[in-house]
Amino acid sequence: MRILIAEDDPISCRILTNNLTKWGHEVVVTRNGNDAWRALCARDAPSLAILDRVMPDVDGIEICRHLREADSPVHVILLTSLNRREDLLEGLEAGADDYLTKPLDAHELRARLQAAQRILELQESLRQRVRELEQAIEERKAAEEALRNLSLTDQLTGLYNYRGFINLAEHHLKIARREMHPSLLIYADMDGLKEINDTLGHRAGSTAIAAAGQILRNTFRDCDIIGRLGGDEFAVLVPSIKEPESAKVIERLRHNVSEYNEMSGHKFIIALSIGAVEIDHEHAWGIEDQMARADEVMYREKREKKGHEKAQEAQKRPA
């Protein structure tokens, strides 16, 4: 083992050093507390330290305390004078692992070192095990992340996720072009999700998102493609539809939202800004371009709502 000695008394120090060297240990000798502390903070610090209780600058107990504050794994044996029980208790309270009384008994020292070595080896194998477990957890997380990236559905709402929605919508648009059917693309963005999160907590926020998903599911048909694109954004692609049915579908969605709010009993209300665009079969390509169009329409509605709210607030404010 590499063992650090901190002992200002030259004779004690020499006796310790000789014994440890003879038993095959590598000894780092320091003669005061400051040097000992520096050696124990070094990168290749010894794993065991034998510290004299009394030293002129920084004493053994203080070093012990610093080591434990720094979460150091160094095994500390404190040297105290015989009959100094209070020193001993103070030392153990400061975090010493063991103690020896002076004058040193070589046989006792050797036995204590063997005990220390057993403890250190056990700790090292524990640390090794923790490292292995941490690595296994990391690998598992990476695998789950990879799986999530492969999945097509959104966990919270059970709707398609961005990937799933885009893939399916793209495919649908190809069929629509071939069969010359118009489609309706709806972009729906929740209003005030941030406020719900901030005032009622993230759990309420999640409930609100799930509720919005449920409203969409209840509003549209099984053959419609509904997705949560992320955060508070949803999209729906309705195949084979044109005016005036398109307007009715939107109307039904708005109706279902307000009905939900009347019945739900939640502290929050669901509000959606909706942007809808019709896609005629001749232009039925580039789902992402179509979505950008729908998004723009949706934003116009959102801006108008905000403007309206501000106007209302201004009216409420006393002149």
Next chain:
Amino acid sequence: MSLTATETPAVDLAILAIYDDAQIEGEPDFVVELIDLYLNEVPRLFDTIRKAVFNKDRSTAKRAAHSLRGSSGNLGVLQMATIAGELEHLENDYSTVAPELLRSLENEFERVKEILNAERQRRSA
């Protein structure tokens, strides 16, 4: 005064002999090395104690006496260890008793030097 405690030997050579166990093969005699360290250390500690007692610096004197007690105990220099212990824990009549204890230590050290030097020569022979 403790000088009457004649049953305590000046140096217990059996204690010194324990350190033969720590002798590393091929190196100079370890006990001789310890004797040399001790013979060097003691005058230095006497010096510190003398100045501290003169300056009424009790904590320095106490610390040096503590070291002297430890080193003497380690090498089996038992009588000196006892007197150093008295000085270390001295509370009453400090200004009169402390110089007396120091003088006893110095006298005792003359005896100890002879014994340790003899042991040293025996081992070096």
